[in-house]
Amino acid sequence: MAWEAVVGLEIHAQLATRSKIFSGASTAVGAEPNRQACAIDLGLPGVLPVLNEVVLRMAVMFGLATNATIAPCSIFARKNYFYPDLPKGYQISQYESPIVEHGELEVEFDDGSTKCIGITRAHLEEDAGKSVHDLFPSETGVDLNRAGVPLLEIVSEPDMRSAAEAVAYMRTIHSLVRYLGICDGNMEEGSFRCDANVSVRRSGDSALGIRAEIKNLNSFRFVERAIEYEVARQIEILESGGSIIQETRQYDSVTGETRAMRGKEEANDYRYFPDPDLLPVELQSDYIDRVRDGIPELPAAKTQRFMSQYGLGRRDARRLTLSPDTADYYEAVVRASGQPKLAANWITTDLAAALNRDGLEIYRCPIEPTELAALINCIIDGTISGTMAKKVFAAVWRREGDPISIIEKQDLSQVSDPETIDNLVDQVLASHPAQVDQYRAGKTKLLGFFVGQVMKITRGQANPEMVNHALHRKL
Amino acid sequence: MHTLSVSALGDALRRGEVSSVELTAHFLDRIKTHDRTLNSFITVTDDIALADAARADERRRDGSDNPLLGIPIAHKDIFCTRGVRTSCGSRMLDTFIAPYDATVVKRLRSGGAVMLGKTNMDEFAMGSSNQTSWYGPVRNPWDISRVPGGSSGGSAAAVAAGLAPIATGTETGGSIRQPAALTGLTGLKPTYGRVSRYGMVAFASSLDQAGILARSAEDIALSLGAIAGHDPNDSTSVNRPVEDYTKTLESDLSGLRIGVVKEQFGHGLDSEVGAIVQDAISTLERLGVSLVEISLPNSALAIPVYYVVAPAEASSNLSRYDGVRFGHRAAHPVDIEDLFKRSRSEGFGEEVKRRIMIGTYVLSAGYYDAYYLKAQQVRRLICADFAQAFEQVDLIAGPTSPFTAFPIGEKMDDPVAMYLCDMYTAGINLAGLPALSAPAGFAHDLPAGLHLIGDHFREGLLLHVAHQYQRATDWHLKRPLRFP
Numbered sequence: 001m002a003w004e005a006v007v008g009l010e011i012h013a014q015l016a017t018r019s020k021i022f023s024g025a026s027t028a029v030g031a032e033p034n035r036q037a038c039a040i041d042l043g044l045p046g047v048l049p050v051l052n053e054v055v056l057r058m059a060v061m062f063g064l065a066t067n068a069t070i071a072p073c074s075i076f077a078r079k080n081y082f083y084p085d086l087p088k089g090y091q092i093s094q095y096e097s098p099i100v101e102h103g104e105l106e107v108e109f110d111d112g113s114t115k116c117i118g119i120t121r122a123h124l125e126e127d128a129g130k131s132v133h134d135l136f137p138s139e140t141g142v143d144l145n146r147a148g149v150p151l152l153e154i155v156s157e158p159d160m161r162s163a164a165e166a167v168a169y170m171r172t173i174h175s176l177v178r179y180l181g182i183c184d185g186n187m188e189e190g191s192f193r194c195d196a197n198v199s200v201r202r203s204g205d206s207a208l209g210i211r212a213e214i215k216n217l218n219s220f221r222f223v224e225r226a227i228e229y230e231v232a233r234q235i236e237i238l239e240s241g242g243s244i245i246q247e248t249r250q251y252d253s254v255t256g257e258t259r260a261m262r263g264k265e266e267a268n269d270y271r272y273f274p275d276p277d278l279l280p281v282e283l284q285s286d287y288i289d290r291v292r293d294g295i296p297e298l299p300a301a302k303t304q305r306f307m308s309q310y311g312l313g314r315r316d317a318r319r320l321t322l323s324p325d326t327a328d329y330y331e332a333v334v335r336a337s338g339q340p341k342l343a344a345n346w347i348t349t350d351l352a353a354a355l356n357r358d359g360l361e362i363y364r365c366p367i368e369p370t371e372l373a374a375l376i377n378c379i380i381d382g383t384i385s386g387t388m389a390k391k392v393f394a395a396v397w398r399r400e401g402d403p404i405s406i407i408e409k410q411d412l413s414q415v416s417d418p419e420t421i422d423n424l425v426d427q428v429l430a431s432h433p434a435q436v437d438q439y440r441a442g443k444t445k446l447l448g449f450f451v452g453q454v455m456k457i458t459r460g461q462a463n464p465e466m467v468n469h470a471l472h473r474k475l
Numbered sequence: 476m477h478t479l480s481v482s483a484l485g486d487a488l489r490r491g492e493v494s495s496v497e498l499t500a501h502f503l504d505r506i507k508t509h510d511r512t513l514n515s516f517i518t519v520t521d522d523i524a525l526a527d528a529a530r531a532d533e534r535r536r537d538g539s540d541n542p543l544l545g546i547p548i549a550h551k552d553i554f555c556t557r558g559v560r561t562s563c564g565s566r567m568l569d570t571f572i573a574p575y576d577a578t579v580v581k582r583l584r585s586g587g588a589v590m591l592g593k594t595n596m597d598e599f600a601m602g603s604s605n606q607t608s609w610y611g612p613v614r615n616p617w618d619i620s621r622v623p624g625g626s627s628g629g630s631a632a633a634v635a636a637g638l639a640p641i642a643t644g645t646e647t648g649g650s651i652r653q654p655a656a657l658t659g660l661t662g663l664k665p666t667y668g669r670v671s672r673y674g675m676v677a678f679a680s681s682l683d684q685a686g687i688l689a690r691s692a693e694d695i696a697l698s699l700g701a702i703a704g705h706d707p708n709d710s711t712s713v714n715r716p717v718e719d720y721t722k723t724l725e726s727d728l729s730g731l732r733i734g735v736v737k738e739q740f741g742h743g744l745d746s747e748v749g750a751i752v753q754d755a756i757s758t759l760e761r762l763g764v765s766l767v768e769i770s771l772p773n774s775a776l777a778i779p780v781y782y783v784v785a786p787a788e789a790s791s792n793l794s795r796y797d798g799v800r801f802g803h804r805a806a807h808p809v810d811i812e813d814l815f816k817r818s819r820s821e822g823f824g825e826e827v828k829r830r831i832m833i834g835t836y837v838l839s840a841g842y843y844d845a846y847y848l849k850a851q852q853v854r855r856l857i858c859a860d861f862a863q864a865f866e867q868v869d870l871i872a873g874p875t876s877p878f879t880a881f882p883i884g885e886k887m888d889d890p891v892a893m894y895l896c897d898m899y900t901a902g903i904n905l906a907g908l909p910a911l912s913a914p915a916g917f918a919h920d921l922p923a924g925l926h927l928i929g930d931h932f933r934e935g936l937l938l939h940v941a942h943q944y945q946r947a948t949d950w951h952l953k954r955p956l957r958f959p
Contacts, residue, residue, distance in 0.1 A: 277677075
């Protein structure tokens with residue numbers, strides 16, 4: 001009988017605040033170790049946490065965007081355990097009364113099908129610091145710059161049935177938090193990461209199997225591979241008559257395998273209790289309404305609008321709305337060119353490929369939307385051919401100039417003068433009499449040969465349509 | 476000079492009869508002479524004190540004036556003081572130099588008060604006799620073979636012996652009022668949230684509150700205004716205007732209703748202490764208050780509830796002392812686990828360990844509901860008792876401590892007997908109410924205290940009634956013969 005995978009994700013999204021969740025220290029990355037850890041982050045005797053109001057707004061935005069219940073009263077709790085990079089000996093988190101509960105999110109897969117994934121809860125918590133093992137030969141260093149950075153932990157229902165579904169869900173959340181402007185989504189810096197709970201069961205069973213938790217996955221590819229590996233591992237164990245143990249596992253991106261963590265953490269009793277240093281967070285409905293008013297257009301709505309307003313297909317509309325930066329870029333190109341379809345083509349093909357090749361995010365794209373629009377306009381008005389346009393695009397990408405100046409400087413503009421074209425065609429036909437005869441005898445495939453010859457003479461700058469037209473006329 | 480009240484010292488400074496530097500030198504001198512006997516200070520900050528005093532004199536010359544300008548003060552060693560060791564009475568923090576000032580310290584400093592030093596205390600404020608301090612027990616100035624109470628025992632002994640005119644203290648379950656009662660002082664614990672906890676080493680966050688030990692209610696009224704008020708660094712501090720506590724001291728008491736709790740004059744109360752407190756209540760009646768017998772039916776549960784809630788919070792609050800970033804670190808740890816375990820085993824004393832273990836236990840999976848959750852439920856009943864009482868009366872009066880100062884060494888092997896020191900006081904912390912203890916006479920030749928409890932934010936009324944009582948009596952003026 002077939003097996004079914006059951007996957008739930010706990011996504012940690014670092015909230016894009018300037019200061020930490022309970023202190024005024026900066027959250028900027030890249031500082032010298034412990035330079036962005038104030039007395040509160042260090043857990044010095046006598047210090048007290050004060051909640052950063054911005055994180056509340058961000059959590060409420062997320063809750064509203066996922067159609068969740070926003071708790072009128074949520075409570076911060078202490079999660080107690082000892083760890084060298086956990087300064088207070090407890091992490092301030094939310095336990096029994098999280099700020100967001102019972103949300104849902106529609107996820108669309110590559111084949112166009114959709115599924116609604118339940119969001120059990122999303123709660124606020126502080127990040128821990130970082131143990132540094134490779135800086136000193138026989139000692140471990142502790143860097144507390146990250147201690148107290150605000151996190152929104154988004155816990156899904158075990159609603160996903162494959163690694164691909166899990167990745168699609170994670171991408172959808174990733175897109176959403178960036179739309180909301182509550183997380184920069186930078187996975188390399190760890191601003192967006194997840195733990196995956198994976199189990200398998202016989203298809204048709206309703207009870208859940210025993211799960212393994214794979215910790216700290218920080219790329220979509222790792223999530224996919226780790227889940228695929230884990231599902232296969234569990235099926236193999238069960239088929240050979242073994243049983244799964246509930247445990248925490250680690251993904252090794254080099255081997256592509258998951259392995260059990262030497263974890264005493266499993267045996268921990270975190271002794272959660274309400275943090276007496278922080279008051280319960282009470283949210284009034286007018287506050288929630290104000291936050292709702294500030295929510296920007298979200299991916300699903302934007303996709304719909306792109307389809308109706310710009311006449312795009314669903315696939316292109318989705319690709320262009322995956323990140324708010326891409327959508328903004330697209331709309332800027334459309335505004336400057338008036339060419340929604342060509343703009344979509346260029347952005348989803350040449351621009352996407354170039355960004356991917358150079359590992360750039362679109363907000364760091366070397367080509368301005370107005371430049372891409374200018375390039376598109378040059379194609380439309382016949383100044384350059386599509387082939388030429390690709391060359392101009394590459395030159396603009398290398399910052400050799402803006403499209404117009406590159407076209408002028410390199411004399412790339414298309415030859416579209418009818419008289420010149422006629423002369424060129426005459427010249428080619430005159431120098432290839434044998435081929436002209438063959439063509440006239442019925443070998444019409446040779447049309448391409450004649451076009452190629454004209455292009456060769458003009459270094460590709462002849463207007464191909466006009467060349468075609470002239471050849472037809474003269475042959 | 477050391478027999479004068481804060482207001483009298485303020486007058487002397489104002490009239491130029493004495494400078495703050497002279498006054499400070501006098502108290503430093505008394506500390507030098509007497510503290511070998513009392514052990515009331517952990518750290519004496521001579522240099523800082525004289526510099527603070529010189530600055531206060533300068534400010535006065537420049538025309539500044541306020542009630543504490545140039546007045547020496549001692550701080551319980553639980554308050555962080557920038558650049559000065561803040562030990563909290565523990566080996567764990569023996570080498571800890573705080574990089575910042577607690578809000579209370581900062582406010583007193585900006586008001587011109589002069590820090591004499593840091594006073595001895597029970598380790599992490601856990602104790603009622605000042606015997607759990609890493610720095611040794613403090614002696615009671617009235618009988619140096621006896622304890623001064625605790626945990627603010629150093630502050631109490633220092634003020635009672637005239638080594639400081641006034642001192643800060645903190646409470647979690649009676650740590651200001653009980654030592655005040657045992658050393659013949661007036662001690663006030665304000666409403667929870669009235670004074671910032673920022674920079675006060677945490678014991679039990681939902682109960683901790685800073686206050687003042689002084690020779691009279693009037694001296695407290697002069698200084699409370701300086702430390703009270705909202706602090707954006709403490710989310711539990713209350714944003715509510717601070718009254719001028721000196722303004723309401725003088726009106727008469729007629730018309731006030733004072734509740735007497737029948738449960739508080741029963742089992743466990745020393746009969747001589749009981750008689751003294753009854754006498755003090757009669758004095759109040761003569762001054763015009765009407766007495767109402769009331770009941771606090773759940774008051775007997777205060778100690779058990781307190782000894783679940785306070786250790787639970789403490790077990791978490793004290794987790795940060797792990798030897799990693801500051802404080803005691805065990806030598807040559809073999810691994811991180813060893814570092815944690817030995818640093819804490821060596822750094823903490825017996826009572827602290829006992830409470831961490833109790834607290835860890837009551838928060839553990841499987842015990843949480845039966846202990847911590849249940850205790851919080853009973854805590855609400857205790858609060859409700861008080862709320863109901865304050866519908867009938869303006870204040871509640873009774874004994875502060877069930878007995879007078881006991882010999883050093885006693886009760887140390889019987890924690891439960893020690894915990895009963897707080898039987899009248901701990902419930903007030905659970906309810907977050909303000910309360911004070913005022914000297915009411917002598918039992919067995921030792922001071923006994925009258926306990927006055929007010930509704931939330933009625934510090935002004937408490938000080939008013941205590942001041943009127945002190946105008947009618949002279950118990951607060953008595954001084955221990957050994958420290959003339």
